Each structure stands twice: as structure tokens, then as C-alpha cells.
Amino acid sequence: MAQTLRVNGHEHVVDVEGSTPLLWVIRDVIGMTGTKFSCGIAQCGACTVHLDGNPVRSCVLPVSSVGNREVTTIEAIGATDSGKRIQDAWLAVDVVQCGYCQSGQIMSATALLKRTPNPTDADIDAAMSGNICRCATYVRIRAAIRQAATGKIVVTQAIPVAAIGGRK
Amino acid sequence: MSNLSRRRFLFGAVSAGAAAGALVVGWGVLPARQRLHASNPLPLTDGAVALNGWVAVAPDGSVTIAMPRCEMGQGVHTALPMLVAEEMDVPLASVRLVQAPLDAIFGNIAMLQDGLPFHPDDDGALQAGTRWIVGKVARELGIVITGGSSSVKDAWLPMREAGAAARAMLVTAAASQWRAQVADCRTGNGYVLHADGRKLAYGALAAAAATSQPGAVRLKSPQDFTLIGRAQPRRDTPSKVDGSAVFGIDVRLPGMAYAAVRMAPVIGGVVASVDSSAALQMPGVLRVVDFSGAIAHLAGAGAGVAVVARSWWQAKQAALALVITWRDGAHAGLSSEAVFAGFAASLDREAGYAYHQAGDMDIVEGKGSNVARTIGAEYRAPYLAHVAMEPINCTAQVNDGKVHLWAPTQAPGFAVKAAAQAAGVSPEAVTLEVTLLGGGFGRRLDVDMVAQAVAIARMMDGVPVQTIWSREDDTGHDVYRPAALARFSATLDGVGHVLGFDCKSASGSVSHQFFKRNLGLPAAGPDKTTAEGAFDMPYELPNQRIRHVIVDSAVPLGYWRSVGHSHNAFFKESFIDELAHAAGRDEVAFRRALLARHPRHLAVLDAAVARAGIAPEGRAHGVALHQSFGTIVAQVAQVSVEGSEIRVHRVVCAIDCGLAVNPNIIAQQAESGVVFGLSAALFGAVTIKDGKVEQSNFHDYPVVRLNQAPVVDTIIMASAAHPEGMGEPAVPPVAPAVANAVFKLTGKRLRSLPLTLSI
Numbered sequence: 001m002a003q004t005l006r007v008n009g010h011e012h013v014v015d016v017e018g019s020t021p022l023l024w025v026i027r028d029v030i031g032m033t034g035t036k037f038s039c040g041i042a043q044c045g046a047c048t049v050h051l052d053g054n055p056v057r058s059c060v061l062p063v064s065s066v067g068n069r070e071v072t073t074i075e076a077i078g079a080t081d082s083g084k085r086i087q088d089a090w091l092a093v094d095v096v097q098c099g100y101c102q103s104g105q106i107m108s109a110t111a112l113l114k115r116t117p118n119p120t121d122a123d124i125d126a127a128m129s130g131n132i133c134r135c136a137t138y139v140r141i142r143a144a145i146r147q148a149a150t151g152k153i154v155v156t157q158a159i160p161v162a163a164i165g166g167r168k
Numbered sequence: 169m170s171n172l173s174r175r176r177f178l179f180g181a182v183s184a185g186a187a188a189g190a191l192v193v194g195w196g197v198l199p200a201r202q203r204l205h206a207s208n209p210l211p212l213t214d215g216a217v218a219l220n221g222w223v224a225v226a227p228d229g230s231v232t233i234a235m236p237r238c239e240m241g242q243g244v245h246t247a248l249p250m251l252v253a254e255e256m257d258v259p260l261a262s263v264r265l266v267q268a269p270l271d272a273i274f275g276n277i278a279m280l281q282d283g284l285p286f287h288p289d290d291d292g293a294l295q296a297g298t299r300w301i302v303g304k305v306a307r308e309l310g311i312v313i314t315g316g317s318s319s320v321k322d323a324w325l326p327m328r329e330a331g332a333a334a335r336a337m338l339v340t341a342a343a344s345q346w347r348a349q350v351a352d353c354r355t356g357n358g359y360v361l362h363a364d365g366r367k368l369a370y371g372a373l374a375a376a377a378a379t380s381q382p383g384a385v386r387l388k389s390p391q392d393f394t395l396i397g398r399a400q401p402r403r404d405t406p407s408k409v410d411g412s413a414v415f416g417i418d419v420r421l422p423g424m425a426y427a428a429v430r431m432a433p434v435i436g437g438v439v440a441s442v443d444s445s446a447a448l449q450m451p452g453v454l455r456v457v458d459f460s461g462a463i464a465h466l467a468g469a470g471a472g473v474a475v476v477a478r479s480w481w482q483a484k485q486a487a488l489a490l491v492i493t494w495r496d497g498a499h500a501g502l503s504s505e506a507v508f509a510g511f512a513a514s515l516d517r518e519a520g521y522a523y524h525q526a527g528d529m530d531i532v533e534g535k536g537s538n539v540a541r542t543i544g545a546e547y548r549a550p551y552l553a554h555v556a557m558e559p560i561n562c563t564a565q566v567n568d569g570k571v572h573l574w575a576p577t578q579a580p581g582f583a584v585k586a587a588a589q590a591a592g593v594s595p596e597a598v599t600l601e602v603t604l605l606g607g608g609f610g611r612r613l614d615v616d617m618v619a620q621a622v623a624i625a626r627m628m629d630g631v632p633v634q635t636i637w638s639r640e641d642d643t644g645h646d647v648y649r650p651a652a653l654a655r656f657s658a659t660l661d662g663v664g665h666v667l668g669f670d671c672k673s674a675s676g677s678v679s680h681q682f683f684k685r686n687l688g689l690p691a692a693g694p695d696k697t698t699a700e701g702a703f704d705m706p707y708e709l710p711n712q713r714i715r716h717v718i719v720d721s722a723v724p725l726g727y728w729r730s731v732g733h734s735h736n737a738f739f740k741e742s743f744i745d746e747l748a749h750a751a752g753r754d755e756v757a758f759r760r761a762l763l764a765r766h767p768r769h770l771a772v773l774d775a776a777v778a779r780a781g782i783a784p785e786g787r788a789h790g791v792a793l794h795q796s797f798g799t800i801v802a803q804v805a806q807v808s809v810e811g812s813e814i815r816v817h818r819v820v821c822a823i824d825c826g827l828a829v830n831p832n833i834i835a836q837q838a839e840s841g842v843v844f845g846l847s848a849a850l851f852g853a854v855t856i857k858d859g860k861v862e863q864s865n866f867h868d869y870p871v872v873r874l875n876q877a878p879v880v881d882t883i884i885m886a887s888a889a890h891p892e893g894m895g896e897p898a899v900p901p902v903a904p905a906v907a908n909a910v911f912k913l914t915g916k917r918l919r920s921l922p923l924t925l926s927i
Binding site: 016017020021024027028029031032033034035036037038039040041043044046073074075078087090091094095096097098099100101102103106124125126128129130131132133134135136137138139140141142 | 239240241242243401402404405406407408409410411412413414415417418420426451478479480481555556557558559604605606607608609636638639640832836839840842843844865866867871872873874875876877879880
């Protein structure tokens with residue numbers, strides 16, 4: 001069944017079964033690989049994309065239900081104001097480790113910041129606890145969201161720089 | 169350093185440690201087991217010229233270095249280039265990476281040496297001699313592998329030497345061009361600089377340098393480091409925040425297809441029959457492949473059927489439509505309960521192998537005359553899955569007797585070997601591109617998925633196929649952290665001194681299984697990983713015996729981040745806490761009294777306790793101290809209990825990992841290790857029933873989420889010692905630190921993982 005999808009400002013005509021989850025259309029048909037597969041049952045958030053600015057788990061969203069709504073993925077989120085601020089904060093705090101879940105983390109964090117410009121810890125918990133990170137970058141994710149919201153550098157760690165050869 | 173073989177080519181440096189000042193390396197006569205020159209040149213582009221097996225310089229001044237280790241989040245794509253850039257005097261940003269060829273100079277020697285069952289305090293001749301022999305053998309084997317928290321430890325000298333040798337050749341070339349003395353030249357920021365103000369860029373010197381002699385190569389003195397020891401941002405962060413980073417699952421090739429698999433649900437089961445008629449009618453389906461025959465030796469992933477289709481979703485739907493009859497085999501009745509009953513019976517029956525014993529065995533066995541109290545306890549830990557975020561996958565193309573692989577693997581050499589075997593070709597006919605890994609944690613040391621992907625792709629007439637496991641496939645067909653059972657018994661005198669300390673534990677052996685799977689070696693002898701974290705503890709207990717009984721495991725076992733330490737630290741640090749309470753002593757004071765000759769351990773413990781301060785009202789602090797992979801870690805967990813829920817608010821993590829090459833990534837690994845360990849401590853359990861793994865996905869195998877993650881407060885101790893491991897050592901202490909806090913809060917001693925309170 002052919003269908004027109006609007007993804008990152010471009011129209012794509014895709015010919016797939018309507019029950020195919022949006023994730024696989026983005027990855028295997030349109031060919032953009034920034035959006036990740038991990039659990040397949042909306043438990044981990046790695047596949048998060050935006051539909052008209054709202055975060056959704058694309059691994060369980062049938063493509064037929066997307067309709068005319070604009071799909072935004074990690075590849076284009078930097079073109080939005082909140083997306084750019086989140087990505088910049090991610091760089092400044094050096095959040096990532098293996099990086100596999102980070103597309104989803106950034107999509108969830110961007111949606112939070114857009115909806116709640118100055119989120120509390122409880123807001124961050126509510127918006128981000130659906131995104132699993134096995135490397136456990138959580139401490140830095142929280143710090144980076146605060147930094148993106150406030151523009152203030154958040155010190156996550158008091159790390160004494162190791163003295164070399166006895167020097168302080 | 170006890171690495172005598174390495175000293176052999178560090179002429180003039182026989183008594184010098186890395187901290188003692190500049191090392192002078194003579195390159196006049198290169199010994200056979202050097203790690204500077206590879207037998208094959210680096211694959212280079214852009215006119216770059218190789219100066220040795222590790223380093224090449226391009227006309228634009230950019231430096232290409234051979235990267236022999238995989239990036240799985242632990243930061244080696246940043247840390248290892250720092251070692252070369254430091255010694256070469258080039259900006260870190262100018263360093264590019266190329267995957268190292270499979271050559272012996274890139275083999276991981278530190279990882280193999282760390283597998284030896286020697287006590288850390290053992291500085292005897294047998295220990296030194298065996299390490300030397302293993303170092304020699306490791307050089308010959310040249311196993312290129314990433315694991316065991318060994319990358320920086322192993323690269324510390326060879327990569328600095330490669331950078332320093334390259335720098336010396338560039339200086340020689342410049343001096344020759346200027347008709348000047350080498351002694352009048354220095355280097356900085358990618359230039360050779362003469363005392364009179366002349367300067368030449370490395371790029372312009374590269375061709376001449378390639379034919380120059382390095383002469384005397386001098387490693388920098390640590391006081392002169394400008395990169396090493398200073399927090400550097402990760403070099404892979406930009407591509408990981410904009411979605412452009414390429415993991416294994418992101419490999420895209422012209423005309424490629426995707427495979428989904430069905431694997432035998434019962435451990436050791438095989439395919440009896442397949443009806444693929446319905447599946448073959450489904451959209452996009454290209455072929456159904458029974459891959460069992462090709463890789464039957466790989467128990468877990470070796471028996472099953474794949475569907476290859478135009479997209480993975482189509483392949484997955486068709487795989488679900490396969491009608492497969494399984495023959496379950498010998499393990500259809502297996503259960504976790506039966507496994508633990510088997511451990512208990514083995515502990516009753518067998519003496520086990522003594523990994524460490526010291527003092528008087530009569531006292532160890534409780535026969536001392538002034539015994540006031542005897543304390544006994546039994547601890548247990550379940551199987552665990554790795555559940556890396558990137559699902560298990562491998563892309564393979566089999567064409568004209570050649571195999572091309574694209575794989576997120578920790579073990580490229582084993583991957584090539586497995587692929588060759590599955591395709592029936594020689595290893596020379598296999599090429600491998602190692603991608604970024606979306607988490608490894610030890611799972612990607614095994615190459616079952618590589619053999620499986622090749623067995624599928626070889627039936628596809630040259631079409632490249634990406635085989636992807638679902639999360640359910642991964643959780644149910646992992647190589648698991650072994651379940652284990654440990655029995656402790658200790659005696660105290662009237663004033664609370666420990667007289668005798670005895671520990672005997674039982675589990676399967678990861679190493680037996682791993683070396684059988686990957687090297688075809690027979691499973692025999694002791695396995696250090698079963699007892700690590702128990703036999704090698706620093707506590708000065710005069711009469712002690714640490715034994716382990718290996719029990720054959722039908723459940724496939726694998727290396728899981730921190731391996732034996734992951735459960736033995738929980739057993740040992742909990743039982744030490746029990747002894748402290750039995751002796752009526754503060755648990756920190758009790759540990760300190762057992763560490764009089766271990767100043768580094770004492771300093772780490774003191775630093776963590778001081779930073780933690782006093783626990784707030786309603787919360788308690790639990791303490792654990794554990795050394796693994798050479799690194800000493802003390803953690804203080806701040807815990808509260810609400811109903812039956814254990815909440816961990818903050819973990820102070822003090823680390824002595826030797827010289828801290830990149831404090832930023834060390835802190836990341838501390839944060840990561842604490843929470844990874846906490847997932848296992850609070851939730852992690854794989855259970856077996858009717859021969860099947862009962863868990864399938866994150867809903868029934870939960871891990872810590874952001875709202876449950878504690879603040880991690882990291883302290884890195886100042887040190888000039890040889891760098892030690894950092895990928896794993898923060899994992900083991902958190903479970904006992906939390907359990908020890910729960911005991912303070914509730915009076916309940918939790919001796920089984922995951923930690924569970926009933927109301």
C-alpha cells in the first residue's frame with residue numbers, strides 16, 4: 001500500500017504494509033539509520049521520534065496511523081531551537097558513552113524542553129524514564145537538560161584532576 | 169613493572185618505571201617480539217607515509233594511527249590517540265583512526281596476563297616468571313581483542329613508544345635538512361622547531377622521516393605531559409548526538425537483505441522439522457535458511473532457522489509464521505533450582521581448587537583454641553544477561569569464496585575464524601570491518617552471531633545480509649553471567665580478631681566454555697575468573713583458604729562486565745561486613761585494621777568515607793572496598809528503604825586506577841559502572857525453567873532507569889603508577905555497599921541477588 005510520509009520536511013512515497021512500524025520504514029525503506037531499534041515493545045525509548053513535535057515510540061507505531069503528521073528524526077532535530085540547545089548541552093557535558101540510545105534520549109529531552117522550558121527534577125524524571133541507557137549516562141543527561149534549560153554550566157562531578165608525578 | 173619481556177627492548181630502562189622519568193628506548197636492534205613494526209603496512213590514503221606499524225603522517229600534517237581496540241562506550245577512541253598525540257607533540261584533533269590489521273603487534277598482552285591466578289600481593293619468582301612466559305606466548309598469539317579493562321593498560325607503553333619513535337624520526341629528518349644538530353631541535357603542535365626559530369611542519373617532513381633512523385627514542389617524563397592526565401572531551405560525541413554514528417546495525421550496502429531468526433527455545437535443542445510454506449508467501453520474503461548444520465558447535469545460536477527478506481520487519485513477521493518442531497534434547501528439565509541444588513551437592517562433596525591459602529589450615533577449619541565465635545553464611549547470585557542496547561547483529565556477504573563482514577565485535581580475530589569456519593574458506597579469505605558497538609559488556613567477545621550470519625549469507629548467492637536478533641532473541645540466547653553459590657565460615661577471638669577465614673564457592677566456568685567455543689581447547693583446569701574477587705582480596709587475614717568448585721554448566725556462560733568480581737565482591741564484602749558487626753566493630757574501622765600493609769587501599773577507603781560524610785536522617789551508608797583489573801575502588805552507598813523498596817540516592821566512588829590518563833572518561837566509567845552494577849543488584853535475574861530462559865525483554869528483565877539512578881560522586885586518586893583498568897572496576901562494589909546499608913536500616917542481611925526485601 002503506497003503512502004506519502006512527511007519526514008524532516010521531505011515527502012517520501014513508501015509502499016509498505018500499513019501495519020509496518022514507522023521505525024522500520026524510516027530505517028529500511030527511507031534509509032535513515034539515526035533512529036534505533038532496541039526493544040521493539042516501547043520499553044526503552046531508543047526509537048523515539050517526533051510526530052508534530054510530540055515524542056512517540058516508532059517501534060510500535062503502525063505507519064498507517066501517521067497520516068499527514070510531520071515526522072522529525074534525530075537527523076533534523078538540530079534545526080529546531082530546543083533540539084539545537086539539547087545537542088549543544090550534550091556536547092558540553094560530554095554525555096554519551098556507547099551512544100546507541102542517545103538519539104532517543106535527545107528526542108525525548110528536546111520534546112521536554114519545548115513543552116517545559118524550565119523543567120524540575122520531577123519533570124525530567126517523568127519525561128526521561130522511558131529511555132533506557134545501559135551505559136548509564138543518566139547523571140549527565142540530567143545535567144545536560146538543566147544546562148540546556150538554564151544556559152548555565154552545571155557541574156556534575158567534583159573530579160580532582162589527578163596529580164601527575166606528585167604534582168598538584 | 170614485572171613485564172620482563174618488555175624490558176628487554178627498553179634498553180637503559182631496566183629499573184625505570186613509567187613514573188621514574190624519561191625512558192630511553194634503543195631501536196638499533198629490534199628484537200623479534202617488538203610491538204613497533206607490523207608485518208603488513210597500514211592501509212593508507214591521501215599520500216600518508218607510515219613511520220612504523222602504528223603511526224603514519226600525511227602531507228597535510230594529519231596523523232593516522234592504527235586502532236586495535238573497539239569503541240563500545242569505554243572511550244578508547246579518545247584515550248589511545250591521546251597516548252600517541254602526547255608523545256608526538258601533535259594536537260589530538262589532528263589524529264585520525266584506521267582499523268588496525270590483524271597483526272601480532274596489536275595483540276592484547278595485558279588481558280591474557282590478567283587471566284593468571286596470582287594473588288596481587290604475590291611478588292615471587294613463580295608469579296614473575298609465569299607472567300613473563302604468558303607475555304611471550306601472548307605476543308606470539310597476537311590476539312586482537314577488547315575486554316578485561318585492558319586497553320589503556322596494554323597500550324600505555326607500545327603506543328607511546330610508537331608516537332615517540334615517529335617524533336624522533338621527524339626530528340632526525342628536520343635536522344638533516346637543516347644540517348643542524350638533533351639536540352638543537354624540539355617539537356610542538358605538529359612542528360619540528362629549531363632553536364634559531366626555523367620550523368618545519370610534520371607533513372612536509374613525513375616522506376624524509378620514513379627513511380630516517382629514530383636514534384635514541386625518549387619517552388616524555390610525566391611532568392611534561394600536556395594531554396595525558398587532563399580531562400579531554402570524547403572524540404566520538406558529535407557523531408553520537410546527530411545520529412550519524414554507524415553502529416553494526418546501521419551498515420547499509422547496495423542490494424542488501426535482512427534476516428530474522430528463530431532459535432531453539434530449550435537450551436541444547438535442535439530443529440526437528442520446519443514448515444516454511446506460509447512464511448515463503450509473505451511480502452518481501454527471499455529465502456528460508458536452516459542454519460543449524462553449519463555452526464552446530466555453537467550451542468545457543470547454533471540451532472535454528474532464519475528468514476531473509478527485503479526489510480527486517482518483513483523477515484521478522486515471516487519468521488513468526490514458520491512452523492518449527494523442535495527436538496529439545498537433554499536439558500528440557502533444567503531449572504535454576506536444580507542448578508543451585510547441584511552447586512550445593514558439589515560443595516558438600518568436593519574439595520575444590522584452592523586459589524589461595526595462607527597460614528594454618530587447622531585454624532581455617534575452626535580448630536583454634538581461642539575461638540570465641542564462629543560465623544557461617546551462604547550467598548548466591550543468579551544468571552545475568554548483558555542486554556546491550558544495540559541488538560545482536562552482524563552483516564555478511566559471501567561471494568566467490570570470499571567473506572566480507574561488518575560487525576560490532578570485541579574479538580575481530582575470533583570473528584574472522586568463526587566466519588571462515590562457517591563459510592568453509594580460509595581465514596585469509598575473510599575481511600572484517602569493525603563498526604562502533606552499541607554496548608559490549610562482554611557479550612560481543614563471543615562470535616556466535618558472526619558464524620550464524622555467515623551461515624545465512626552463504627545461502628544467498630552473494631547478496632549481503634544483515635542478521636538482527638530481536639530483544640527477545642538476545643535475552644533468551646545470551647551467554648550468561650554464571651550463577652554462583654558461596655559458603656563462608658570464619659572464627660573470631662574474644663576481642664573480635666579474625667582467626668580463620670574459609671570460603672568455598674561453586675559455579676560454572678566461563679573460561680572453559682569460552683576457550684572451547686572460540687579456540688577449540690578442551691575444558692580443564694582451574695579458571696581464575698570463578699574465584700577472582702575472593703582469592704585476591706587485600707585483607708590481611710593470617711589464616712585463610714579460598715576454594716572454588718567448577719560445576720559443568722548446560723547454560724551457556726559468557727564474560728559479563730567485571731566477570732567473577734561481579735558476584736564475588738558481593739559475597740566477600742557482605743561477609744566482611746557480617747564479621748565487622750559480629751566483632752562489634754564499625755565496618756570501616758574493621759576493614760582499616762585489616763589493611764595496615766595496603767596503603768593504597770586504605771587511602772581509597774578513607775577518601776570515599778570522608779566524602780560521604782554522615783548519612784541524612786532516615787538513610788544509611790553502606791561501604792564496600794574492592795580491587796579488580798588492577799584498580800582499587802571504594803564505594804559508599806546512601807540508601808533508604810520505603811516499604812519493600814530499596815532506594816539508592818547517592819554513591820561516592822573513590823578510585824585508584826594508577827595514572828589517570830583521561831579523568832573525564834574515568835569519571836564516565838565510574839558513573840556507568842555504579843549504575844550497571846546497581847541494575848544487577850536491584851533487579852537482575854535470569855531464571856531457567858523447563859530448559860528455557862524465562863525472561864524476554866526489559867519488562868521482565870528490568871534495568872535502572874533515570875528516575876532510579878543515584879548521583880554518582882567520583883574521586884580519582886592522584887597516582888603516577890602504571891595505568892590500570894577502568895571499564896569494569898566500578899561495577900563490583902555497589903551491590904555489597906547497598907546490601908550493607910540495607911542491613912543497617914533493617915537488620916536484615918540480604919545474602920542473595922538481586923536484593924529483595926519482603927514487607
